[in-house]
Amino acid sequence: MKNGSHSREVLIVGAGIIGIACAHYLAKTGRSVTVIDQRKLAGGCSHGNCGYICPSHVLPLTEPSAIKTALKSLFNPKAPFRVKPQLDPTLWQWMWQFAKRCNHRQMIANGKHLQAILNSSMQEYQKIIAEEKLECEWKEEGLLYVFRTAKGLKAYAETDRLLSETFGIKSRPLAGDELSSFDAAFTSGLAGGFHYPGDASLRPDLLNQGWIERLKARGVRFIENCKLVRVTKSKKRISNIHTTRGEWEADEIVFCLGAWSPRLCEELGCKIPIQPGKGYSITMSSVKDSPKYPMLFPEEKVGISPFREGFRIGSMMEFAGYDRIIPPRRIAQLKQSARPYLHTQWSEEGGEPWYGWRPMTWDSLPIIGRVPSLENAFLATGHNMLGMSLATATGKLIAELIEGDSPHIDLEPYSLRRFQSGK
Numbered sequence: 001m002k003n004g005s006h007s008r009e010v011l012i013v014g015a016g017i018i019g020i021a022c023a024h025y026l027a028k029t030g031r032s033v034t035v036i037d038q039r040k041l042a043g044g045c046s047h048g049n050c051g052y053i054c055p056s057h058v059l060p061l062t063e064p065s066a067i068k069t070a071l072k073s074l075f076n077p078k079a080p081f082r083v084k085p086q087l088d089p090t091l092w093q094w095m096w097q098f099a100k101r102c103n104h105r106q107m108i109a110n111g112k113h114l115q116a117i118l119n120s121s122m123q124e125y126q127k128i129i130a131e132e133k134l135e136c137e138w139k140e141e142g143l144l145y146v147f148r149t150a151k152g153l154k155a156y157a158e159t160d161r162l163l164s165e166t167f168g169i170k171s172r173p174l175a176g177d178e179l180s181s182f183d184a185a186f187t188s189g190l191a192g193g194f195h196y197p198g199d200a201s202l203r204p205d206l207l208n209q210g211w212i213e214r215l216k217a218r219g220v221r222f223i224e225n226c227k228l229v230r231v232t233k234s235k236k237r238i239s240n241i242h243t244t245r246g247e248w249e250a251d252e253i254v255f256c257l258g259a260w261s262p263r264l265c266e267e268l269g270c271k272i273p274i275q276p277g278k279g280y281s282i283t284m285s286s287v288k289d290s291p292k293y294p295m296l297f298p299e300e301k302v303g304i305s306p307f308r309e310g311f312r313i314g315s316m317m318e319f320a321g322y323d324r325i326i327p328p329r330r331i332a333q334l335k336q337s338a339r340p341y342l343h344t345q346w347s348e349e350g351g352e353p354w355y356g357w358r359p360m361t362w363d364s365l366p367i368i369g370r371v372p373s374l375e376n377a378f379l380a381t382g383h384n385m386l387g388m389s390l391a392t393a394t395g396k397l398i399a400e401l402i403e404g405d406s407p408h409i410d411l412e413p414y415s416l417r418r419f420q421s422g423k
């Protein structure tokens with residue numbers, strides 16, 4: 001197949017939330033947009049995640065205590081953050097670069113870079129939800145962080161103070177007996193929590209489907225089961241894209257391949273240091289006393305996302321390569337971790353288990369920008385644990401870049417060049 005008849009055609013490879021958001025903003029500029037995906041649309045990491053749109057999550061994973069946590073996990077198969085010992089030099093190089101950044105100074109610096117794009121993304125979501133009226137269970141109720149033990153609550157109070165003083169993110173502290181006013185599902189005896197009113201939540205699969213349908217109605221073409229295999233380059237440009245469904249030409253190509261991005265390094269002639277950070281969720285049907293409020297239990301590193309129908313428990317971060325298995329013990333662990341907080345009477349059987357590979361960079365920042373050696377190739381990837389939250393600003397930035405407009409946020413911190421220099 002060859003479709004070179006259209007001028008100003010943009011091809012987006014990867015139909016996760018990042019590819020969809022790029023399609024939205026590029027279609028608005030009047031470009032002719034096609035999105036392809038190797039599998040079904042939005043069937044990757046953007047499907048079964050927790051759906052928090054959370055400007056409160058400014059702190060990168062590279063916090064000072066992260067190395068200790070990672071080392072401990074080597075010997076604990078039940079740890080929510082786990083590195084599976086394996087002989088993969090790219091993983092160990094990634095870990096080394098990650099470890100180098102686990103200090104207060106870099107945590108704050110990268111937190112500021114994350115905050116710029118998180119805040120912009122939230123504003124864009126508010127506009128899009130209002131304008132497009134997308135049915136995705138959008139709720140601007142905030143996010144609750146809940147603690148079981150006084151020790152956990154006290155330790156987190158330091159982080160909350162940092163968020164307030166350094167990033168201006170304000171929360172409302174809650175005593176244990178105030179929690180039930182948020183959600184009747186809480187057990188008694190919890191230590192307390194913090195409410196971040198600036199966060200929102202949505203149901204990811206509904207957002208993806210609704211947004212794709214809206215874009216299709218505007219002429220954006222979505223093609224599934226169409227895998228990018230290789231590219232042909234000519235004079236610093238990609239001239240052809242070779243897929244399992246034929247050959248394509250486009251004026252610009254945007255690669256939104258999430259955790260699969262490193263497989264493209266050789267084709268694009270650049271380093272894309274991303275590791276898959278595997279997480280799991282289980283989506284349960286509504287039962288008696290289902291939780292109603294989006295909440296996190298940081299002591300267990302578990303999140304609960306209530307939906308109109310049912311609710312989701314999500315967590316875990318495993319560095320285990322491109323592993324597709326969903327071990328029943330990990331799903332059982334998700335449910336067990338939430339048990340002490342909720343008196344919801346769910347069954348130990350059933351539910352819809354899911355895994356996703358988060359595209360993890362070693363500095364917790366996304367990669368948004370032009371491929372250094374190619375004039376018409378762009379990357380929008382590496383959104384780590386925040387791809388839903390960062391999608392809209394990412395799409396806007398990519399459209400600005402392709403249109404030659406000044407980016408609304410400084411793009412330098414997200415540039416691929418930061419890896420090429422080896423810093």
Ligand SMILES: Cc1cc2nc3c(=O)[nH]c(=O)nc-3n(C[C@H](O)[C@H](O)[C@H](O)COP(=O)(O)OP(=O)(O)OC[C@H]3O[C@@H](n4cnc5c(N)ncnc54)[C@H](O)[C@@H]3O)c2cc1C
Nearest residue numbers: 014016038044045046050051052228258279386387388389
């Ligand atoms: C348990 C869990 C909970 C999470 N909760 C949240 C949350 O609450 N809030 C939040 O902001 N983020 C959350 N995340 C993170 C978020 O899900 C990801 O950051 C985001 O989905 C990444 O989106 P993406 O479009 O880059 O990747 P993906 O959705 O994985 O999309 C990449 C697409 O590229 C396609 N592709 C790959 N290779 C090719 C090829 N060769 N040819 C064609 N297509 C190809 C894939 O099939 C896939 O569809 C969570 C993640 C997990 C695992």
